[in-house]
Amino acid sequence: MNLHYVSNSSLDDIKSNIKHNIPNYSSDIPWLDEYFGPEPWSFPSKIRVEDIDLHMPLSSTVHFDLENTKKVYSTLKDITLIQACDERMWTYLAHQTFWNYMRERWPVESYLKKGKPEDAIRERYFFMSNKGRALVRNGIARLWWYGYVSYDEEREDPFELTAMLLSKLDIAQSLLERVFSGNRDITRAVLAVIHQKDKVEGIAVSRNVFRSLMMYINQLGGVTILDALVRSELETLFEAKLNSLLSED
Amino acid sequence: MQISSRQYPHPVLSYTSDDFINSDFQASLKNTKTNSLYIFDANCVTSSDGINELIKDHKAKFAFHFECQTTRYRKIFSSFDNDFSFNLPAQDIEGKVQICAFIIAVEDIENYELIEFHPDYEGYSFQISKGDILAIDAERSFFAEKDIDPLKRIPSIFSIQPNRSDDAQAIELDSSGNKIIIKLSEENFDYYKSISLNSNFQPILSSLIVIPALVSILETLRHEETDIDYEECRWYQVIVLRLKDFGIELDSHSFEQESTISIAQKLIGDPLSQSFSALMNLEED
Numbered sequence: 001m002n003l004h005y006v007s008n009s010s011l012d013d014i015k016s017n018i019k020h021n022i023p024n025y026s027s028d029i030p031w032l033d034e035y036f037g038p039e040p041w042s043f044p045s046k047i048r049v050e051d052i053d054l055h056m057p058l059s060s061t062v063h064f065d066l067e068n069t070k071k072v073y074s075t076l077k078d079i080t081l082i083q084a085c086d087e088r089m090w091t092y093l094a095h096q097t098f099w100n101y102m103r104e105r106w107p108v109e110s111y112l113k114k115g116k117p118e119d120a121i122r123e124r125y126f127f128m129s130n131k132g133r134a135l136v137r138n139g140i141a142r143l144w145w146y147g148y149v150s151y152d153e154e155r156e157d158p159f160e161l162t163a164m165l166l167s168k169l170d171i172a173q174s175l176l177e178r179v180f181s182g183n184r185d186i187t188r189a190v191l192a193v194i195h196q197k198d199k200v201e202g203i204a205v206s207r208n209v210f211r212s213l214m215m216y217i218n219q220l221g222g223v224t225i226l227d228a229l230v231r232s233e234l235e236t237l238f239e240a241k242l243n244s245l246l247s248e249d
Numbered sequence: 250m251q252i253s254s255r256q257y258p259h260p261v262l263s264y265t266s267d268d269f270i271n272s273d274f275q276a277s278l279k280n281t282k283t284n285s286l287y288i289f290d291a292n293c294v295t296s297s298d299g300i301n302e303l304i305k306d307h308k309a310k311f312a313f314h315f316e317c318q319t320t321r322y323r324k325i326f327s328s329f330d331n332d333f334s335f336n337l338p339a340q341d342i343e344g345k346v347q348i349c350a351f352i353i354a355v356e357d358i359e360n361y362e363l364i365e366f367h368p369d370y371e372g373y374s375f376q377i378s379k380g381d382i383l384a385i386d387a388e389r390s391f392f393a394e395k396d397i398d399p400l401k402r403i404p405s406i407f408s409i410q411p412n413r414s415d416d417a418q419a420i421e422l423d424s425s426g427n428k429i430i431i432k433l434s435e436e437n438f439d440y441y442k443s444i445s446l447n448s449n450f451q452p453i454l455s456s457l458i459v460i461p462a463l464v465s466i467l468e469t470l471r472h473e474e475t476d477i478d479y480e481e482c483r484w485y486q487v488i489v490l491r492l493k494d495f496g497i498e499l500d501s502h503s504f505e506q507e508s509t510i511s512i513a514q515k516l517i518g519d520p521l522s523q524s525f526s527a528l529m530n531l532e533e534d
Contacts (some may be wrong), residue, residue, distance in 0.1 A: 012408040012430050016423060020413040080340035081320040129425050131344075131481065132317050182321035198371050222255055223379040225314060227325040233379065 002044040004096070005088040006032075010041035015096075015126050018118040025108035025121055029099055030099040042092055047083070049075050054101045063105055063191045065143070066166045070159050072140065073147020084148070087127040087134075090141040098140055125227045136176045146172060149187040159189040164198070168209050174214050183227050189234035191216070193242050209245045216241050253277065259315035260366050261295055262352070262384035270340050272297040272365045274384040276328050276350030278313065278366045289313070292333055293350065296333035299363030300352055300383060305328055308358060309383055312351045317393070318481065319344035327353070333490040342393040345481050352384035372380065403491055405518045406484035407431055407459055422462055424469070427483035449530070452523030460520060467509035470499060491516050 001100035006014075012181070013053055014021065024031045052075050055064035076084075083089065094102050102125065119128075127134035136142045148163040165172050166189075171194070172225075180186045194210070197203045217238070220226065226234065260268035274295040281288050293311040295301060303309035312327035315337065322342050326335040342460065362370075366507035377383070412421060412432035419437055425432040433441055444450050466488070470479070479485040489499060495515055497503045504512075512522055 009408060009410070009427075012428065013410045013428075015426075016410045016430050016432050017413045020415075081322055082343050084344060085320045132321060136320065181315070182316065182323040182325070203397050223257055224378060224383060225312065225325060225351060225382060226380065227314060227323055228312065228327065228353055228380040 001097075002045050003047040003049060004042045004092045005086070006042050006092045007040070008088070010036060010039075011088055011091055011126075014091075017121070018121050018126075022108065022112075022121070024115055025117075025125070028103070030096045032095055033069060042096070045089070048081065052097075054098055056101060058102045065146070066159070066163055067144045068101075069166065071144040072143040073151060075163075076144055077147075077151075078091070079144075084141070084144060085131075086136060087138075088139045091126055091220045093140045094138065102139050103123055119156060133177055134181070136172075145176065149153050149176065149181055149184055150191055152188055154193075161188055161195060164191045164195040167198075168207070171210060177213060178218065178227060180217060180221055185229075186217070186226055186234060189238055192235055193239045194226070196239070197242060197246070205220060205242070205247060206249060208240070209249050212245050213238065213242055216245075257382065259361060259365075259377060259381070260370055261382055262300065262365075264385075265389060268367055269297060269363075269365045270361060270367055272300075272384055272491045274300075274350075274352060276311065276313070276386040278348065278350070278389070280531070282339065284340050286335065287339060287342070289337065290332070290334050290481075291326075291328070292332050293352075295352065296383060297363065297365050297384070299365055303354075303358075303383070304352070307356055309352050310355050312353050314351065315342070315346055317342040317346045322346075337394070344393060344479075344483070345390050346393050347388065347390045348384040349388050349432075351382050354379055354381045354383060366471065390480070393478075394483060394486060402464070403487065404455065404459060406472065406487045409433060409441060409458065411435050420458065420461070424466055424479075424482070424484070425483065429462060429466060429484050431458055433458070449527050452520040452527055453518055455520035457518060458525045459508075462517060463513040464509045467512055471504065471509065488516070512514070 010032075014035070022036075024035065037042075052071050054071060059065035066145045081095050106120075106124040108117055108121060111117040114120075122128055123134075123137045124139045126138065128137055132140075136145050145167060147159070147162060150165045151158050155161070165175065175181055175187060175190060190213070194205050200206050217226070220237070229237070258266075262269040262272055262274050264273070272295065274293070274297070276291065276293040278292075279290045291313060300309060304311070307329055310327045310329050311331070311333070312325050313335075314323075314325050316323050320341060320343055324337070326337075328347070354377045356379050357394075360374040361377045362365040387440070407427055407430075408428040409431045410433070412418070412434055417434040418436055423430040423432065441454065445454060470485075470488075492504070492512070494497065495508070495512075497512065
């Protein structure tokens with residue numbers, strides 16, 4: 001298939017009218033064709049990719065994020081960073097190509113009771129205004145970014161660190177919403193030391209220890225330019241800190 | 250990377266502190282762009298003999314740190330030379346890119362102690378780790394944008410859309426994205442679409458819709474009544490560029506003194522006079 005984009009004007013329309021369109025987000029089928037009528041609202045890009053068949057979530061806890069990350073990232077591995085930040089592409093995928101998946105994974109009904117469903121729709125089906133966060137909150141874009149920050153071609157299983165990233169919701173959120181997560185060497189170094197502890201040495205890393213490690217990296221980044229260090233140096237630093245945190249835990 | 254007045258565990262040569270006496274560090278950067286690359290020419294100088302010695306011994310180096318909030322791109326470019334060049338792929342950055350210039354340690358340094366330190370540090374030495382910041386220059390930013398060019402017209406930063414809410418106002422604004430979205434009630438949007446088919450009426454539509462929106466935006470910029478970082482928005486960059494054409498800088502006396510309505514008329518190209526002219530022609534017809 002060729003990747004499609006929502007046109008600029010159509011994106012402006014549906015994003016401006018989220019509140020009015022809330023009922024449409026309960027539809028069993030994609031609704032933009034009907035909404036725009038005869039007006040063209042999307043266009044094909046030159047990016048040709050294989051069809052992606054996402055795993056349907058089974059429940060609120062069994063959602064196959066790892067399997068779907070593998071599928072989305074493997075298929076779209078070669079897109080540029082600018083393409084990966086294009087709201088028009090992810091909006092099309094969320095509203096059209098993967099509508100059934102979005103309905104199961106991010107059903108609007110679960111937000112109606114909590115109030116402010118338009119904010120939840122903006123966050124999951126579009127890009128929220130915080131650009132850094134938007135990329136890891138959109139229902140489909142997040143799957144690509146999970147793969148991007150964790151894929152490690154040097155490992156026998158390149159998605160081994162992705163599995164670590166998605167093993168606990170807290171890890172993905174804590175790691176990806178930090179500014180340093182734009183540097184893949186840093187994210188992969190963090191995941192590598194956690195993986196070594198948790199999966200290889202069998203020493204559980206608690207939520208508090210992980211958060212303390214994140215705080216340490218933030219503080220360290222204020223004095224040391226982490227981007228100037230190579231991955232092995234980062235791993236050495238993080239591992240030393242993790243060991244000291246685990247001994248205090 | 251936001252560099253505020255941080256406290257460091259060792260003396261840092263910086264324009265915000267007096268850790269060093271009679272020393273400074275200045276870094277300049279010029280950029281040109283090809284279709285696929287941003288090419289940067291850097292020049293870095295420090296008057297600190299001690300730091301220059303460390304650079305000569307390859308124990309420290311000059312570095313520029315790039316960070317793009319839109320694409321999450323982060324990278325450092327460094328050299329032991331005062332003058333150096335580097336390239337950045339255009340496909341990796343978009344929007345506001347923050348740039349910080351540093352001198353950083355290339356290796357661990359035991360007993361870091363320089364003659365230029367403030368006298369308060371006399372008798373003290375410090376443990377420096379690889380990557381630690383030794384000097385900082387002022388933070389700067391540039392806007393990486395393939396669509397921003399000096400000829401970009403102001404109307405292109407507006408997107409006029411129907412507001413389909415039951416309680417829609419006649420006209421509303423949303424300036425949180427890359428374009429300023431003007432939302433018209435459905436009835437007004439239908440009028441707008443019909444009238445816009447006649448090119449003679451364009452200046453009248455600009456006067457009715459775009460001018461009030463632009464005045465509202467200029468007032469907001471003047472009073473900074475928002476917590477949105479407008480520098481991230483494409484429309485803001487276009488307005489800044491076009492204001493410069495009229496010798497107006499945001500935060501300057503000229504911007505504060507001139508009325509926003511006259512600035513808006515200038516930016517759009519005097520639609521008021523064109524509207525009167527169109528209406529007079531209409532009467533003659």
